[in-house]
Amino acid sequence: MSDKPPNPEATLPVRAHDNPNIPNSADGAPSKNALKKAQKDAEKAAKKAASKQKEEEQKAAQQASADVDNAKDNYGPLSTGNEVEITHLKNIGEEHADKVINVIVRVHNSRGQSAKLAFLMLRQQGRTIQSVLAVGDDVSKQMVKWAVGISINSFVRVSALVKKTPAPVESATIKAYELHIKKIYLISQAQQMLPVQPKDIERPAPETAEEGQTDASGAPVVTLKTRLDNRVIDLQSECNQAIFTISSAVEGLFDEYMRKSGSRKFNTSKLAGAATEGGAGVFEVSNYFGKKAYLTQSPQFYKQMLIAGDCESVFEVGPVFRAENSNTHRHLTEFTGLDFEMVFDNHYHEVLTFAENLIVFVVTELLSRYEPEIAVIQKYFPKAGDFRIKDNKALRLKYLEGIQLLKDAGVDTTEQDEFKTDLTTAMEKQLGKIIREKYDTDFYVLDEFPMSVRPFYTKGHPSDPNLSNSYDFFMRGEEIMSGAQRINDAEELEASMRAKGVDPSAEGFQDYVNAFRQGCRPHAGGGLGLNRIVQFFLGLDNVRQATPFPRDPQRLRP
Amino acid sequence: MSDKPPNPEATLPVRAHDNPNIPNSADGAPSKNALKKAQKDAEKAAKKAASKQKEEEQKAAQQASADVDNAKDNYGPLSTGNEVEITHLKNIGEEHADKVINVIVRVHNSRGQSAKLAFLMLRQQGRTIQSVLAVGDDVSKQMVKWAVGISINSFVRVSALVKKTPAPVESATIKAYELHIKKIYLISQAQQMLPVQPKDIERPAPETAEEGQTDASGAPVVTLKTRLDNRVIDLQSECNQAIFTISSAVEGLFDEYMRKSGSRKFNTSKLAGAATEGGAGVFEVSNYFGKKAYLTQSPQFYKQMLIAGDCESVFEVGPVFRAENSNTHRHLTEFTGLDFEMVFDNHYHEVLTFAENLIVFVVTELLSRYEPEIAVIQKYFPKAGDFRIKDNKALRLKYLEGIQLLKDAGVDTTEQDEFKTDLTTAMEKQLGKIIREKYDTDFYVLDEFPMSVRPFYTKGHPSDPNLSNSYDFFMRGEEIMSGAQRINDAEELEASMRAKGVDPSAEGFQDYVNAFRQGCRPHAGGGLGLNRIVQFFLGLDNVRQATPFPRDPQRLRP
Numbered sequence A, B: 001m002s003d004k005p006p007n008p009e010a011t012l013p014v015r016a017h018d019n020p021n022i023p024n025s026a027d028g029a030p031s032k033n034a035l036k037k038a039q040k041d042a043e044k045a046a047k048k049a050a051s052k053q054k055e056e057e058q059k060a061a062q063q064a065s066a067d068v069d070n071a072k073d074n075y076g077p078l079s080t081g082n083e084v085e086i087t088h089l090k091n092i093g094e095e096h097a098d099k100v101i102n103v104i105v106r107v108h109n110s111r112g113q114s115a116k117l118a119f120l121m122l123r124q125q126g127r128t129i130q131s132v133l134a135v136g137d138d139v140s141k142q143m144v145k146w147a148v149g150i151s152i153n154s155f156v157r158v159s160a161l162v163k164k165t166p167a168p169v170e171s172a173t174i175k176a177y178e179l180h181i182k183k184i185y186l187i188s189q190a191q192q193m194l195p196v197q198p199k200d201i202e203r204p205a206p207e208t209a210e211e212g213q214t215d216a217s218g219a220p221v222v223t224l225k226t227r228l229d230n231r232v233i234d235l236q237s238e239c240n241q242a243i244f245t246i247s248s249a250v251e252g253l254f255d256e257y258m259r260k261s262g263s264r265k266f267n268t269s270k271l272a273g274a275a276t277e278g279g280a281g282v283f284e285v286s287n288y289f290g291k292k293a294y295l296t297q298s299p300q301f302y303k304q305m306l307i308a309g310d311c312e313s314v315f316e317v318g319p320v321f322r323a324e325n326s327n328t329h330r331h332l333t334e335f336t337g338l339d340f341e342m343v344f345d346n347h348y349h350e351v352l353t354f355a356e357n358l359i360v361f362v363v364t365e366l367l368s369r370y371e372p373e374i375a376v377i378q379k380y381f382p383k384a385g386d387f388r389i390k391d392n393k394a395l396r397l398k399y400l401e402g403i404q405l406l407k408d409a410g411v412d413t414t415e416q417d418e419f420k421t422d423l424t425t426a427m428e429k430q431l432g433k434i435i436r437e438k439y440d441t442d443f444y445v446l447d448e449f450p451m452s453v454r455p456f457y458t459k460g461h462p463s464d465p466n467l468s469n470s471y472d473f474f475m476r477g478e479e480i481m482s483g484a485q486r487i488n489d490a491e492e493l494e495a496s497m498r499a500k501g502v503d504p505s506a507e508g509f510q511d512y513v514n515a516f517r518q519g520c521r522p523h524a525g526g527g528l529g530l531n532r533i534v535q536f537f538l539g540l541d542n543v544r545q546a547t548p549f550p551r552d553p554q555r556l557r558p
Helices: A032-066 A141-148 A224-229 A238-260 A300-308 A349-369 A371-380 A399-408 A425-439 A490-499 A510-517 A530-538 B032-066 B141-148 B224-229 B238-260 B300-308 B349-369 B371-380 B382-386 B399-408 B425-439 B490-499 B510-515 B530-538
Strands: A075-077 A100-114 A117-124 A127-134 A155-164 A177-188 A284-288 A291-295 A313-321 A334-343 A395-398 A443-447 A470-475 A478-486 A523-529 B075-077 B100-114 B117-124 B127-134 B155-164 B177-188 B284-288 B291-295 B313-321 B334-343 B395-398 B443-447 B470-475 B478-486 B523-529
Touching: A075 A141, A100 A141, A100 A177, A117 A141, A127 A141, A141 A177, A238 A313, A238 A334, A238 A349, A238 A371, A238 A530, A238 B238, A300 A313, A300 A334, A300 A510, A300 A523, A313 B313, A334 A349, A334 A530, A349 A371, A349 A443, A349 A470, A349 A478, A349 A523, A349 A530, A395 A399, A395 A425, A399 A425, A399 A443, A425 A443, A425 A470, A425 A478, A470 A523, A470 A530, A478 A530, A490 A510, A523 A530, B075 B141, B100 B141, B100 B177, B117 B141, B127 B141, B141 B177, B238 B313, B238 B334, B238 B349, B238 B371, B238 B530, B300 B313, B300 B334, B300 B510, B300 B523, B334 B349, B334 B530, B349 B371, B349 B443, B349 B470, B349 B478, B349 B523, B349 B530, B371 B382, B395 B399, B395 B425, B399 B425, B399 B443, B425 B443, B425 B470, B425 B478, B470 B523, B470 B530, B478 B530, B490 B510, B523 B530
Parallel strands: A075 A177, A127 A177, A284 B284, A395 A443, B075 B177, B127 B177, B395 B443
Antiparallel strands: A100 A117, A100 A155, A117 A127, A155 A177, A284 A291, A313 A334, A334 A523, A443 A470, A470 A478, A478 A523, B100 B117, B100 B155, B117 B127, B155 B177, B284 B291, B313 B334, B334 B523, B443 B470, B470 B478, B478 B523
16 A cells, blocks of 8 residues: 655646736726637647747756756745645634744735745635745745746645734735745646636625626626636635535534434435426426436425335435526525425424424524624625524414515505415515514514415315415525425325316326325425525525526526 | 414314224235235225215214213324323333323234223334233223224324333334323324235345245245335335434434534535536436536536635535446435545545545444444344444555455456456455455455546546556445546646547536636545445345435336
């Protein structure tokens, strides 16, 4: 067994000594065509540079022999067998002051002050730190020149002395320390012309921004579309790093809460033999070994079948597919569903209370465990820090009480009064505002929705035939969850299907309906959208900002 | 806000007083047609029963007035407003002895000893407990008759006195206690004739079992196919309940280990605009808003793009789709991938060691935290308890060392010596046996696979052009993970693609290849199959036994 490191020269073919005269950034907001052209030009330039590499290396070698370089081992491409302990920028603190550390960072920008002095802003996961490269014992003029020529966004390994700064460095996110570089090696080179500039990505852009606009400071605005088209660079921003820390945390807290309750995680099939939850909104797989298959729109049937299979309490995190041509700030064709389903002993409100406490747990833990990340996001999305949840308790209203609040505010609810239609998105938002004013909370629950606006598997209300044992959860007036008690008797289910115009004998329903012929305990559950929770908790403009690689009717890449 | 319980009579329409003369079980193994017919008959019978319900209730009422029933409130369909505290069978212990508890259980079987005495075996999540129903202060003859008539598998709520048993009850899984029933209410009625019998499911069946066979005791054998066709009943077994507790635990331990290391969980898109990892094995979505879309075969490209996006360490749990016509004991068309990818500081062995320790963590924690579940599974799959992992350490061999072990055992490895082909499945299994004998372990790792048998994104070996920085993990001689250092330079990646006959300019590759033009740290990762880990750790016959609703070329339901 060998523990020899790989040869980094084979690993990291870098184009050293690139021409520093090629500009590293475009100052105006480049158009799409200009971007494409710039990229092609950059690629051409890179190829040229590559072919000239040997030549230049030879020249450099000749120059070096003419002008002796006392620091020649302290810079250049990272060479073999040169292993050191690495410190993460996020961990730099008091204990590192006046010590030499090694970091692996991107060059965020660089400025040659003179032949003997340069400043490099270094970046790791969106955090930036100022560094100084000054000719001295460890640093030569050749080294300064080489370092200033490193293309923006390239990865370098730096050995540097950590110094406390006399005054906070306003331009960096790490303000109390700077690095005095002693060694700098190139690990991975970025191309000379990036399609978008990391520094432009770092500035917030309103959702309404258009290509070519500049912001108040005259700097180019990068639209959401351009960001998503160049998602790999976009993800590198301080804000996006924090958003996806929150996203990971939301899922982790859901998992933690469910497991503590004794629930088990399942992964049910996303390929199904029939389109059961409504044909129009279903993606179809055309080549399933001579048969047709469909992508599930939710794990609803499977999690109920697990309950019928005595699993008692189950949860699932997985993709949910919706072939709906909705082009809004909160719709995707694929999102991450956080689903749960469980039996109850006496009343479905046991499950409703459990779910309310889940959201309270997630929100309060986010606010306490992730204060630094939320503060970062707040710089870009001002609402991020102001999510209210009064007394750490859910506010539960009946649906009809919600309607009454809207009526009291002068909203026309005729259609809702006749149980013809659900609350509209506008009504939900308005109700969110009313409730925030009246109850000082951004999280509320509506219970006992009309049966007419719920799916066929919803359990009816015990005394009012117009209503049902079902609930929706809202954050900042936008729906994050839908749930209900489910029908657990096959004949009652078939009757409910027929009443909704669904044929229980249709292909794909038998397994589901038959599950309730074997005896099944009364149960309830819900389905949350991870992306929406992140969006609305943080007050983001758009669900795509909370999705690593979003999919919508227009977008299938990257 | 109302906390009133729903009306259980509306909730739970039960067919009371079913004819106890209809047999509750079929003694022979029923054929497919017989099953279908039985089900139809049962449905007809159920409908008849329903229509006769009122009539019978009236009769019963007349009878009751003739023959006074002093226990009439202690049985029957569960009525409204009757809320009690429920105890789970798994929690019954010393503290309950001689106390009355309430349980919600299935009737596993029932036997009327006389008009005054009956025994009901009660079941919850595969656990069984003996119960006695004897005429006395709380129990009438009418109540005994009614209880014996409850169809097998129906859910009841029972109030009962817990009694320690003088001798262990061999026929139940809970041997030290029995229940003396005081009240019994029907919650959800199972049909009279189930398609398979829970008691038959509880007996192990060898994978080779065929329909109609009987086992050594003369009892019918239920084949894997029949089990999967009737998965809801199959899941109710003691063994399956334990298997899916282990499955949930494996995923939870993976999550725990990754999060402790500082890694973040992502959910990347399963819909992609191009089939990038090999056209033949890809499922195609035919109706993506006028475009074609494909289901990803792994999150490989996305997790590497996240790394290029500075996420540094990421993991994902999600469905993996393979349109491969493989009909083996370990292949599925959809399984749950546990994927991770991370940057390293100096050498890819940092990641390899991390991954080895992950498996050691998962296995050792399973063995210590889930001893009872493993013991249950061992009753059905004898290998479940004997997974060996010597000194709680991974055994790491080089691929060529593995080949040498095979050669030493007389295996012909000509094709492997010429780097023409990977180890065959038979060779892997044989190597697993050799290693178990020689090193006393069921978990081993092969490192430095030939480049010729690895995908194009694999990083080559630093000094041997035939080899690569890649590894596979094996449990009991079967592959559970494949991983490698990845190429992190765009030009090197394009060259590797061309060398493998892949066109880097093909649609769908640009976003991936361009990700490495922005600068990207060296990184490595791997992809584990959750279903296979569960299968091989527990020594199950078939990966379908570790999958709630398996999908293969023949199976798209339930």
